Amino acid sequence: MLLRSFGAVASSDDATRRRLASASSSSERRAPSLDAMAEPAPPPAPARAPIAGDLRAEIETLCAQIEALWTNVDGAGELVASIANVRAQAQRTIAVADEGLPLSHTDASVAGGGATTRAKIAADDMSAEVIDTNPYSRLMALQRMGIVSEYKKIREKSVAVVGVGGVGSVAAEMLTRCGIGRLQLYDFDTVELANMNRLFFRPEHAGMTKTDAAVRTLRDINPDVDYESYHMNITTVEGFHRFTESLKDPHTGASRVDLVLACVDNYEARMCINQACLEMRQTWMESGVSEDAVSGHIQTMTPGSSACFACVPPLVVASGIDEKTLKREGVCAASLPTTMGMVAGMLVQNALKHMLNFGDVAKYLGYSALKDYFPSMHVHANPECDNGACVRAQKDHREMLESPEWKAADALRAAAEAAAAAEEDAKALHEENDWGISVDGGDEGGDETSTVAGAGGGGEGEKGQQTLTAGIEFSMPTSDKLDAETVEQFKVKDTGADLDDLMNQLSVLSSGK
């Protein structure tokens, strides 16, 4: 009834009727074909007044939200809340239209208004020029700084982000801002006001599917990225089939993504991603944040060479406990935008290292917020893994390591690395010395020892001793000068006091007497 009354108001406008028709058909288009999400709206007519453009964009948002309502009728309570939200937004829009006022900047930007978006930049036109209007200058600088050999390659990369929640939405935004080539977003959920403690989504998105709301925002941030929005549940039989098909090249059947990022919150979905990636031999990264919101982790899974998600199941699953029974009625898990942001940052940092081939990609990296502790480890594949696809991948991996081709390639790689390291060593440090800074080796150092501030980095010379420039001295003697007198001065002496004596001394000291 609420929807009908809103429909009557909106249908007074012919343009709105057309948008409603196209919005309702877009769900049919998207579901079976898994096509890339269509462009959101035709370009505005040039002679149009700004107010009309803003209203049009706002109405488009509302249409998309109505579409989301039709496709998410599972929870009656959620549906009523979503309808109320859409109706309130529609009434605000009508009030603005009646008064002839422009929509606020916030509303217009959320609605995907084209005024502030920029023109697309082709991959070949990505420039390192340092000007305020170049969105890639700071990223391309990674090349000049010698971190990445060819940053432009990011435009050839594709990433699937499964789960567009607290971690996934932020990861998707990071990849968008980094200029990823294609982003495939998967989620079956809609945005709720209860998600507002997290980053990325805004109250205006309430009721929209997470993937559509994300694509609208991300396209405004970076129109160069190809976005694909998949509003679906990958844990159903049909959903899993559609998920795997969407990751494959239809002609070759091989994976068409460079990386899959799992940003889901349950074991079932992780096992589905694990299965799809094992079957395609696709590297993926798993991420998670604990229920109490103060720890998280990421893990890189390369079929055959590292553990798959089933190799080392979570304790809860290994103990045979049904995950669903852990959720208590009326008790919701905590979440912090800070922890989610940390985990998303760790995840995308390693995704970039993996795709652009720089630094070391984390195998497993944990984060404990309470202790600021970052455990790091390598989780090896389990030869007795329950998953047959994993065991087959492990066997193929072992055979590959034994093959003469791989050994030859490995020798070439090692030689190239050694040559690069030698070249690096031979290179003068700080060739461009604009400030004319020079390092004084000191009087005693000579060539055999490096100075603390000098080249070599370690601060310790070949003789195991450190030398200092004039005017600086160590507050404690260095090991080679540790004489008997100093040892005597600092060593702990046995006073013969027993524990009770020491306790008494301590209580006297702490009472201040």
Ligand SMILES: [Zn+2]
């Ligand atoms: Zn396994």
